[in-house]
Amino acid sequence: MGRVPSLRWRVVAAVALLLVATNVVVGAVTVVAFRGYLVDRLDAELSTAANRTPGGRDGAEAPTGPPPGSSSSDRPDPDNAFIGAPGQSAGTVVAIVRDGVVVLGGYTDSDGDQHGLSSAQRKTLTAVDSGAGPATIDLGSLGTYRVQAVGDDGDVFVTALPLGDLDAAIARLLLVIGIVTVLGLVVAAWVLALLVRRSLRPLEHVAAVASGVTALDLERGDTDIPARVADADLTANREVGQVGTALNRLLGHVARALTVRRDAEAGMRTFVADASHELRTPIATVRAYAELSERTSDLDAVHRNVERIGREAVRMGDLVDELLLLARLDASALASGAPVSPLVREPVDLTSLVVEATMDARATAPGHRWTLQIVDDEPLLVAGDEVQLRRVVTNLLTNARTHTPPGTAVVVSLQSVPGSASASASASASDGAVVRFVVANDGPPIPAESLPTLFDRFTRGAASRSREHGTSGLGLAIVRAVVVAHGGSVRVASEPGRTAFTVDLPRPPDVLAELVPLAE
Structure with a gap:
């Protein structure tokens, strides 16, 4: 592939061609107009000179006489003073045509010497139309002339003025225009090259930033991209500013994407390690009891x-089911690019579900003090998957029972509130009510360092707590995944004396219109 010309020289070449074309057009128009002006002036002089000849409006009677070679008994010989008469400029050709024959013709040079005309020149002059306007003829060695003939059917007086001086003036004008054009083109190209180079210097800086990014070893996990287009280059001109701003945004997106990828890879490694650890224990237990069963005959x-x-x-089956559920929700979210709706969408009576789960928890952990608060008199209905929503409620109650000591007060509340900023985008877009489910306890607070990753899978804090209390460490991760899949949100607040998990689920009005009759 050949070398592509730079944008700088393309701009310079384009402007240079435009200047040349403009100068050629202007020069051509100037030359044509100036030559027309000079020809008009020459025609005016020619008309004056023709009228001064004998037989013209301002001249005397023409000399009479026979043509050269005729008998002396016809007419007297013409007066040679007709050639070079006063008022005629040097080089003016004059002739008298009688009966289609030049009886007298010649010109006077700049030294005052008179010269005759050749037969070819005489023939050319006889062809000039009497009474017509000025015309251009070629008199051979004498050059081109502007000629005019005056007179009647008798003697016709022909006057011709040379175009040599006019052509010389036009040639000088063309030379001047050419020299000025060349000099102007050289100066303009030089100045334009400097201006373009200065204007494109910020663009070169942008290209240098982009080239610098390619030198980073991003494949090895380098997420820090410090290279950015400087503010001075962004404000140099609008076009470069747009390109530089777009590049800075792109680099920012790339850096964030690399960070997310790094964190995802780290999380995946931790996830695999912790999942392997969680599965290793029950597998080892199964293997050990299987070996013991082989060695004993005691039934x-x-x-x-x-x-x-x-x-x-x-236990292993539950862990695998939880992993499969999270993988399914993740796959659905990645396929749509947004939080997905659950696989099953049907009316769910959240009030009955919470009451049942609370009674089960009270029976399972009688050492805790359970309190159920239902604010609304009517059942609170949402659209979604009952199995998954039951898992959310059960996991939160199990979390409160497992990670708090006996005697802890656990308050489970359910109510309908107006749409709030805490709900997800889909909930806010519905402009409907939000069902808020809260599980609060007065047990020991959650460490502040564990709060940001509390809903992650197999996080260090969650993993240690799961090993301590015999859980999988996926309960809260499933809670968040299911709630987000239903278009809701979940959050936690913990301080000494109170730890509360809050779940907001949307209730779109169009869905409620269909669900209320079913609840009745």
């Missing part, structure tokens, strides 16, 4: 071992 021991193996198998 009671075998039954106990099988029962323990069954519990560990259930």
